[in-house]
Amino acid sequence: MESDLEAAESDVVIVGSGSAALSAALRAAVGGLRVTILEKTELLGGTSAMSGAGTWIPANHHARAAGIEDSVEEAIAYIRAASPEGWQQEEDDRWVAFARTAPVMLRFLEEHTPLRFALTHEPDIFAECPGGKRQGRMLSPLPLRKALLGAYAKKLRASTLPHLFTYHEAYDGDLYHHPLQAGLRFGHRLLYRLTTQRRGQGSVLITGLLKGCLDNRCRIETGARVVELMMQPDGAGVAGVVAERGGVRRPYLARRGVVLATGGFEWDDALLDRYFPGPLDWRGSPRANEGDGQRLAASAGAALARMDQANIYPALPTRYEGRPHGIPLIFQAEPHAIVVDRNGRRFVSEYDYNIGEALDRRDPLTGMPKHLPAWVVADRRFLRQAPPLLWYARQKPNALVRASSLPELAAKIGLPPAALEQTVARFNGFCAAGRDLDFHRGESVWEQFKAGGPGRAMAPLEQPPFLAMPLNRSILGTKGGARTNERGQVLRPDGSVIPGLYAAGLAMANPIGTRAIGAGTTIGPNLTWGFICGESLLRDNRAL
Secondary structure (H helix, E strand, O other): OOOOOOOEEEEEEEEOOOHHHHHHHHHHHHOOOOEEEEOOOOOEOHHHHHOOOOEEOOOOHHHHHOOOOOOHHHHHHHHHHHOOOOOHHHHHHHHHHHHHHHHHHHHHHHHHOOOOEEEOOOOOOOOOOOOOOOOOOEEEEOOEEHHHHHHHHHHEOOOOOOOOOOHHHHHHOOOOOOHHHHHHHOHHHHHHHHHHOEEOHHHHHHHHHHHHHHHOOOEEEOOOEEEEEEEOOOOOOEEEEEEEEOOEEEEEEEEEEEEEOOOOOOOOHHHHHHHOOOOEEEEOOOOOOOOHHHHHHHHOOOOEEOOOOEEEOOEEEEEEOOEEEEEEOOOOOOOOEEEEOOOOOEOOOOOOOOHHHHHOOEOOOOOOEOOOOOEEEEOOHHHHHOOHHHHHHOOOOOOOEEEOOHHHHHHHHOOOHHHHHHHHHHHHHHHHHOOOOOOOOOOOHHHHHHHOOOOOOOOOOOOOOEEEEEOOEEEEEEOOEEOEOOOOEEEOOOOOEEEEEEEOHHHEOOOOOOOOOOOOOOHHHHHHHHHHHHHHHHHOOOOO
16 A cells, blocks of 8 residues: 655654653654654554553652652662562663653653642552662652643543542542442532543543653644654664555654654464463453554564563453453452462462463473463452452453352362362461461462452452352553663664663563562553653754
């Protein structure tokens, strides 16, 4: 298909419109560059718009104002201590760049957008590690009116999460366990937001970023799928992109460079089967996340890395845009519940924030998940503790299995009955003794925070009927893509830079992989890597 339109010219072309994309666009535009943002769908914000927008930023100015001591050096030490073994050798330059830039990025956003952030109460996930903190690194944005965006307000992507609540309120009000009480507690605020069209979480994050981009004259085009990278005549670098809108292709020249920030590839079934074989429950991102950025980078000769990493998170069934979808909810972390593998054995603390990493643990010989299919097994108090669970379970028939005894339950879900009984008996013994000797459930700072205090994470399974729900991997976004350097520049397999090509967010080989080190180590790093790309574009003045 040939183009019948003249080439559009700008200094920078941003592919995507999530948090990484808009952060890159804003930084470049504030620096005086002409920026074009191309979004594949008719809606703006990508996975970030659907998110809770918890944002992990170490050494930030809000913590300093609250009297919480932190430093870039402590953050670097923490990232090194909390990350998977062997990653430091490959990722350390990027970790250092993130830790140094993140606090600068946060202040920049508050100076150049209407966004305002506030600290949450959450600790680092590995707060006991060197450099870890019990508070001060997790933030979330305060509500804004969608009307700030004018006509673009109608293009803001909706979420499966209730964005009438802020991230703070959803946690502080324990919305999942006590939805009616939370609604009553914050009723006056919610009514005000309804009447003024204010929203929180991912909706406010994207509203604020878009407002900043619009105020700085970024050009935004929706329904524009980038299908090709334009290379310089000598093939040495990227000169722009070709995008398709309404069946017509048009070239977009980029004098400084192109930023790939298209999200993950979780909705491309072939790529997902290749890098995440085995059972999958739900996907929780826009269906447009089909790996466009990864393919575009590869077409320019980029090295792809970390393709087996993802934001893997517990999820329950819901509907989105009229189709089955996943809503991210930590539903397995309840006192009268455990998680067992296909052999009926526990393999992780149920309160571990990184339970997704355990679900995805691979057999080195086969490459398949070691523990799947996995199940949440509980007694009848499980449903009383989490009333919304029944509503979500109705979204998928037979998702919730009941039985009058553990052997009967095991037979219904295909587990060895004796093994399940032994596992439950061992766990009940730990409850009586007050300590989980296998997985130390409820002992870490994070797990005590999640449970609501010491000694509140464990209670026995002993009251029938017994219940089971599947808990396999649900993916909110893959984290593999173009390998970049500490400046966001895309690299070839030999380590050389592809001039004019940058990547950020979930389209890059993300240096914070499946293992989260803070509850907001998707959004925080994504914003930061977008900002880093914008900074690099301001410095890299190419002559085309």
